[in-house]
Amino acid sequence: MLRETEETETILKLTDYRVGFRTERGLAKAVDGVSLSLKRGSTLAIVGESGSGKTVLNRGVMGLLGANIIEGGSAEFQGKELVNESRQKFWGIKMAMIFQDPMTSLNPVMKVGKQVSEPLRLHQGMSKKAARERTIELFTLVGIPEPAQRFNEYPHQLSGGMRQRVMISIALAIDPDLLIADEPTTSLDVTVQKYILDLLVEIQSKSDMSMIIITHDLGVARGRADEIMVMYGGRVMEMAPAETLFQSMMHPYTEALFSSIPRLNDPKHTRLKPIEGFPPDIVDGPQGCKFAPRCKYAQDICLTAHPPETIDNGHAYSCFFPVGTDAGIQALESNEARGFTATGLKIKSKSEAI
Amino acid sequence: MPKAVKRFIGLLGLLTIVSMVTFGAMNFLGDPLFNILGPVAADVDNPESLAAIEEAKAQYHLDKSLPERWARWAWDFIRGDFGVQFSSSGQPPVSDLIKERLPRTLELMAVAQLIAVSLAIPWSVLAASRANRRTDKISTITAFAFVSIPSFAMAVILFYFFSVQLDFLPDTYTANDPFWGFSHDHRLIQLILPGFTLGLGSAAAYQRLLRTDMITTLQQDFILMAKSKGVSKRRVLYSHALRPSLFSLITLLAINIGFMIGGSLVVEQFFRIPGIGSAVVEATLREDFPVVLAVVMIVSAGFMVFNYLADYLYTLVDPRVRHEDSSKPRKITSMGM
Amino acid sequence: MNDEQATDMDNINTIDSETAEVQEETNDSNPLEVSEFADKKTLGFGFWLAAFWLVLISFLAVFSPMLPFKDSEKNYIAFEQKENPITGKMQERPIQPPYAPSSEHWLGTDQDARDILSRSIEGARISLAVGALTALFGMVVGGTLGMIAGYFKGVLDKVVGAIFLVVLSFPGLILAILIVALLDRSLLTISVTLGILGVAPIGRLARAQTLSFSEREFVMAAETLGSKKSRILIKELLPNVLIPMSTLAMLVIAVAIVGEGTLAFLGLSVQGSATWGKLILTGSGLNTLESSPWVAFVPMGFLFLTVASFNYLSDRIRDYFDVRDIFVTRD
Ligand SMILES: Nc1ncnc2c1ncn2[C@@H]1O[C@H](COP(=O)(O)OP(=O)(O)OP(=O)(O)O)[C@@H](O)[C@H]1O
Numbered sequence A: 001m002l003r004e005t006e007e008t009e010t011i012l013k014l015t016d017y018r019v020g021f022r023t024e025r026g027l028a029k030a031v032d033g034v035s036l037s038l039k040r041g042s043t044l045a046i047v048g049e050s051g052s053g054k055t056v057l058n059r060g061v062m063g064l065l066g067a068n069i070i071e072g073g074s075a076e077f078q079g080k081e082l083v084n085e086s087r088q089k090f091w092g093i094k095m096a097m098i099f100q101d102p103m104t105s106l107n108p109v110m111k112v113g114k115q116v117s118e119p120l121r122l123h124q125g126m127s128k129k130a131a132r133e134r135t136i137e138l139f140t141l142v143g144i145p146e147p148a149q150r151f152n153e154y155p156h157q158l159s160g161g162m163r164q165r166v167m168i169s170i171a172l173a174i175d176p177d178l179l180i181a182d183e184p185t186t187s188l189d190v191t192v193q194k195y196i197l198d199l200l201v202e203i204q205s206k207s208d209m210s211m212i213i214i215t216h217d218l219g220v221a222r223g224r225a226d227e228i229m230v231m232y233g234g235r236v237m238e239m240a241p242a243e244t245l246f247q248s249m250m251h252p253y254t255e256a257l258f259s260s261i262p263r264l265n266d267p268k269h270t271r272l273k274p275i276e277g278f279p280p281d282i283v284d285g286p287q288g289c290k291f292a293p294r295c296k297y298a299q300d301i302c303l304t305a306h307p308p309e310t311i312d313n314g315h316a317y318s319c320f321f322p323v324g325t326d327a328g329i330q331a332l333e334s335n336e337a338r339g340f341t342a343t344g345l346k347i348k349s350k351s352e353a354i
Numbered sequence B: 001m002p003k004a005v006k007r008f009i010g011l012l013g014l015l016t017i018v019s020m021v022t023f024g025a026m027n028f029l030g031d032p033l034f035n036i037l038g039p040v041a042a043d044v045d046n047p048e049s050l051a052a053i054e055e056a057k058a059q060y061h062l063d064k065s066l067p068e069r070w071a072r073w074a075w076d077f078i079r080g081d082f083g084v085q086f087s088s089s090g091q092p093p094v095s096d097l098i099k100e101r102l103p104r105t106l107e108l109m110a111v112a113q114l115i116a117v118s119l120a121i122p123w124s125v126l127a128a129s130r131a132n133r134r135t136d137k138i139s140t141i142t143a144f145a146f147v148s149i150p151s152f153a154m155a156v157i158l159f160y161f162f163s164v165q166l167d168f169l170p171d172t173y174t175a176n177d178p179f180w181g182f183s184h185d186h187r188l189i190q191l192i193l194p195g196f197t198l199g200l201g202s203a204a205a206y207q208r209l210l211r212t213d214m215i216t217t218l219q220q221d222f223i224l225m226a227k228s229k230g231v232s233k234r235r236v237l238y239s240h241a242l243r244p245s246l247f248s249l250i251t252l253l254a255i256n257i258g259f260m261i262g263g264s265l266v267v268e269q270f271f272r273i274p275g276i277g278s279a280v281v282e283a284t285l286r287e288d289f290p291v292v293l294a295v296v297m298i299v300s301a302g303f304m305v306f307n308y309l310a311d312y313l314y315t316l317v318d319p320r321v322r323h324e325d326s327s328k329p330r331k332i333t334s335m336g337m
Numbered sequence C: 001m002n003d004e005q006a007t008d009m010d011n012i013n014t015i016d017s018e019t020a021e022v023q024e025e026t027n028d029s030n031p032l033e034v035s036e037f038a039d040k041k042t043l044g045f046g047f048w049l050a051a052f053w054l055v056l057i058s059f060l061a062v063f064s065p066m067l068p069f070k071d072s073e074k075n076y077i078a079f080e081q082k083e084n085p086i087t088g089k090m091q092e093r094p095i096q097p098p099y100a101p102s103s104e105h106w107l108g109t110d111q112d113a114r115d116i117l118s119r120s121i122e123g124a125r126i127s128l129a130v131g132a133l134t135a136l137f138g139m140v141v142g143g144t145l146g147m148i149a150g151y152f153k154g155v156l157d158k159v160v161g162a163i164f165l166v167v168l169s170f171p172g173l174i175l176a177i178l179i180v181a182l183l184d185r186s187l188l189t190i191s192v193t194l195g196i197l198g199v200a201p202i203g204r205l206a207r208a209q210t211l212s213f214s215e216r217e218f219v220m221a222a223e224t225l226g227s228k229k230s231r232i233l234i235k236e237l238l239p240n241v242l243i244p245m246s247t248l249a250m251l252v253i254a255v256a257i258v259g260e261g262t263l264a265f266l267g268l269s270v271q272g273s274a275t276w277g278k279l280i281l282t283g284s285g286l287n288t289l290e291s292s293p294w295v296a297f298v299p300m301g302f303l304f305l306t307v308a309s310f311n312y313l314s315d316r317i318r319d320y321f322d323v324r325d326i327f328v329t330r331d
């Protein structure tokens, strides 16, 4: 959680950051102009449908996408430009990543102890023995029982939760300034999920590192993140401090995304209800607002122009007809009145919708 | 474990059938008596010859029925008595020949296998780390060319370039020279040309398999994970990606030993190495049945044992199968001689 | 990088992540990326090149008697005018063969002044015949056994499987020399012998394919409609088994051509005729290699191109039709 007292330093600053994949059909713009800034010790949650570019954004920042991409805009990490620069010097030292599936992201034929002690030996110059001791210490810290024995086991001998703890130990061994956790708990069952997330947050607040949590799960974003960013089609639709966003969401996409949690006191970890329609084609997408084809609010202007970003007291959103504003209410009403939107999407009027 | 035992019994059964087929074929298609006695065998009018024939028939049980003769042979074989060499003067035991020649063939195959593996691994790693780029494409074509060069052609090519043209590798093998050493008078050096002849094609076959498996491995998340830990590119390739990519290769290594036996026949013939391969060729041409039978049995047994081991060998590199029965290596259909 | 793409996004450069050589090395896909964007499925230029060579060499082999090639058995001794050291007169004297490639003999001659090109084409006749007969034997015998085993299952399957297993556990080359040494060295014997080696792999493939296809709807449908079993095997199953089987058969041809060469090196190849293996063998003595390497290398080139073409065709077709088994051929 953000510490109010210290003067906060910006760890990561993206300005109009872009990542494109070269494909046969053309350039796949998986991340299409994302701007954000992340302060030391704070947590950002990135939420969005599958395919919205969350993973690409983060792997792009980490420099883990290989050579077949085109990167643009700017990404500064602790004041140093990353775009088109090698990020190898940060790997295992200043940046760390926790992957979604702990089974596939641990080497199946290497003892887990070795996998954790590897960065210690490579980057912190520890002896084999010291690295082993530190690893066992870390195992204890993340709550792995019988750590000394686990050191010599292989990933397949551990349960999913244990594996994810091993992953976290790796991140801790690195002791990074920036930790990116890409859906760290989706493959685990609910009780384990909570434990792992709390562990992450606890460690993060102790060690003053910044964290990005990518998630599908609203329960994760809420209560654990300082800020929430909503992504769609490679773009930021809306970004706001967590509670602000929950209380007054401005973007129709956010609204649609969140429509499955009608009340705040719903049980946690409510799954997102899928939104009707399909995510946009990132090679040859819509001209104007990317969400327009699926948006109940869509008007003619949404088809031709990109909505500019409105920033209101730390709450940023890009929409011509924001939810709850006069323009938005009018747009929705006129669409409901004629039964379809400017893109031809059929919608039911409010009364029928119940 | 019972599964392994079952397979082992099956293997013995197979060997039995192989020996029966070989034994039967040689007795149906050839004339053992002629091979023991030479022209005398046909000279039935001469009482002296007839006596010799009777004596030979009794000595080698040729007057008994085929199944009985096979059973006698098998019983002797199990006890390590492989019979005598029909076609050599004095008819020394076959086991002498095997003892003398088998080690040479094994040496040749070990050298070849070593060459093949130590070429294939860095070659595959290099190609996979640059998959579909120029280096990889060139190496794929090279590998393809190499697997299409039969060992006899390879023998001629290497002999021509390294022995005839450059004159820096020995092409003569002297069985009495010491093995270990680095001059032309050591068999280790004398085995380089024959070893490459056998090993280059195998290296290419290994490369084709290992490269593909490596590319698959390199797409795994744990490779990204290793990179993000700041592990150097080299280390990622050799200590993270290589081992999990070795499963199919190990199967092929074992299978390929069988093919190498075939290849070694030609290589021994070409480079005049008096190994078991040249022994069986000579014996076949002279229809020296006990020798052929013994070699067929040894080679088939070796071939089967390695195929059998292949299924267990990869547990050495894959800790997963040591504990539970998870992933199996890919099915490899092998074909050749 | 593609210009069109570059303008798509402002302010972009290619990333030189990790390594500098990435840049110089073209922009093909990186192994660390998802391969779903891999090359489109095409047979490729190499495929057509290989196919062209095989068509050409088969054509030459079949029609060589009608084509204006030199006689492969004739000794084309060349003469030169030379002064007789005793009489001092100019005299026509034979030049010692082999002759290097020239306009007269495009690919040179052997020690007996026979034209290497003609002999290599003559060799193609025998070697290709061995290959074709071998594959035919393997396909007919292996394919039939395999399909029967796969379709009728049960005891039949067990028996056929056992036969395949036994054949596979013989060291192939030793089996071949044994049969050839004990029988005769005719074209047919050698082909059938080599064909036996192809029976088990082809048969196993046919069995597996039949097994998987016999559970598909169209076969089930035919069965419920009361079609005869033999009809189902031939009409429904055979067409589906044929493609994977023929890719394997191409490998069998390659193996057979190599096998013939191997037998030749062991002194056991087709009697009387010039095969590629025999031609290479005649050229591979130390003296011949030293003075006239073309004698060995020309037929070797023919053999290599043919074997590589069959291997490559098989590989490409398997890729194209997504046959997933790995075949490993080694001589
Ligand atoms: N290597 C690649 N080449 C081309 N396109 C890619 C590549 N990797 C990802 N994409 C595309 O980029 C888009 C964003 O994918 P990304 O994996 O970032 O989505 P995500 O938000 O992480 O989804 P999920 O929630 O399912 O993990 C998708 O449309 C995907 O198809």
Ligand SMILES: [Mg+2]
Pocket (backbone or CB within 6 Å): A054, A055, A056, A182
């Ligand atoms: Mg993702």
